[in-house]
Amino acid sequence: MGVIETSSSSSLCLLKSNFSSHPFVVPNRTVCPFQGNQRRVIAMSSTLPVEQQVNEGQRRLTGDSFIRSHLRKLKPYQPILPFEVLSIQLGRKPEDIVKIDANENPYGPPPEVREALGQLKFPYIYPDPESRRLRAALAKDSGLESDHILVGCGADELIDLIMRCVLDPGDKIVDCPPTFTMYEFDAAVNGAAVVKVPRKSDFSLNVELIADAVEREKPKCIFLTSPNNPDGSIINDENLLKILEMPILVVLDEAYTEFSGLESRMKWVKKHDNLIVLRTFSKRAGLAGLRVGYGAFPLSIIEYLWRAKQPYNVSVAAEVAACAALQNPIYLEKVKEALIKERERLFKLLKNVPFLNPYPSYSNFILCEVTSGMDAKKLKDDLAKMGVMIRHYNNKELKGYVRVSVGKPEHTDALMECLMRLY
Numbered sequence: 001m002g003v004i005e006t007s008s009s010s011s012l013c014l015l016k017s018n019f020s021s022h023p024f025v026v027p028n029r030t031v032c033p034f035q036g037n038q039r040r041v042i043a044m045s046s047t048l049p050v051e052q053q054v055n056e057g058q059r060r061l062t063g064d065s066f067i068r069s070h071l072r073k074l075k076p077y078q079p080i081l082p083f084e085v086l087s088i089q090l091g092r093k094p095e096d097i098v099k100i101d102a103n104e105n106p107y108g109p110p111p112e113v114r115e116a117l118g119q120l121k122f123p124y125i126y127p128d129p130e131s132r133r134l135r136a137a138l139a140k141d142s143g144l145e146s147d148h149i150l151v152g153c154g155a156d157e158l159i160d161l162i163m164r165c166v167l168d169p170g171d172k173i174v175d176c177p178p179t180f181t182m183y184e185f186d187a188a189v190n191g192a193a194v195v196k197v198p199r200k201s202d203f204s205l206n207v208e209l210i211a212d213a214v215e216r217e218k219p220k221c222i223f224l225t226s227p228n229n230p231d232g233s234i235i236n237d238e239n240l241l242k243i244l245e246m247p248i249l250v251v252l253d254e255a256y257t258e259f260s261g262l263e264s265r266m267k268w269v270k271k272h273d274n275l276i277v278l279r280t281f282s283k284r285a286g287l288a289g290l291r292v293g294y295g296a297f298p299l300s301i302i303e304y305l306w307r308a309k310q311p312y313n314v315s316v317a318a319e320v321a322a323c324a325a326l327q328n329p330i331y332l333e334k335v336k337e338a339l340i341k342e343r344e345r346l347f348k349l350l351k352n353v354p355f356l357n358p359y360p361s362y363s364n365f366i367l368c369e370v371t372s373g374m375d376a377k378k379l380k381d382d383l384a385k386m387g388v389m390i391r392h393y394n395n396k397e398l399k400g401y402v403r404v405s406v407g408k409p410e411h412t413d414a415l416m417e418c419l420m421r422l423y
Ligand SMILES: Cc1ncc(COP(=O)(O)O)c(C=O)c1O
Pocket: 102, 103, 153, 154, 155, 156, 157, 180, 225, 229, 253, 255, 279, 280, 281, 282, 288, 291, 292, 293
């Protein structure tokens, strides 16, 4: 016998046991058919043939009919291919691929990380839901007290968590393209509308248009990125302060701030109740694969993120690795300096390529306009065939552009050698 239980207090319908034998045929009355205060249990026959159930006026439902309506329209996020899959596709060993398409840190984490991971004592115990050790280490690293800091499974998780806490269905966010596409993606997942205020031709923010949009559309929050992905430009204090004056929650994504040479704005959250600052271990510490991001929040906001987050969002391995990385600030500093130095060398070399126009960058990547009639997509594909992966964009703002992550000197050399073969 199949059983449908309903409880008026939760208005929840539970579909149990034998129904799984006809998962897509659900009688109309399973859609919470009961009213009143009593808890009711109804026994139903599961032995009826499917056709007979349909004949009896029951609806035939497909799996997607259970999906929330705004998600049925969602375009899938296009992540990059995993290294192993790429290696098979290109017919090259992973070590023979120059992977400069996802702004990863090619130096990886300090040696302490591997040691600490090798000595994990309690992998069978759930992690600390408050990531206490890591938050204490981050407080020391950033100069901001740990009660303002929350850690996530990458900055990506925190972007989604913020939206889940802030946005009601139909609320609006401001996005300033071209920028990191996860803001738009997560807004769609959370049923929010996106008000786009495009950047100026030099990729700087259009603060006047942002002010207009805030006044006209009454959005809940704005996502800003400094340095911005994909062009590497930064937001100056004057513009940031102007936006902070507006009646809007400002989420400042500083995923690449280490490469800018500027101080993080994490401590600003103590002065501005409408500011959140996000950072990550993916870039600065070469831990993209372990997924650790963190955010600085005003106390009046962080309280709700604690309530809404998944309790075990940061794994034992992720916390141990991030703590170990912070134990070697000299290594982190050296790697950062090596990448900044290489960025400057790469920029000069790209400037000499006749069909590329690189943009100066404060980050660990360089955006290039593809000129002289050369097709950006073809350029990306030609380089991939030679084992060099760079990023190309499908969207209309960046169709004629490619983005190159800064790698080790040998990665720059390999890229330049391949580019030379194309002219
Ligand atoms: C601007 C920006 N924010 C956040 C992230 C994601 O960071 P994490 O790896 O911590 O999820 C990225 C990743 O590329 C990024 O470009």
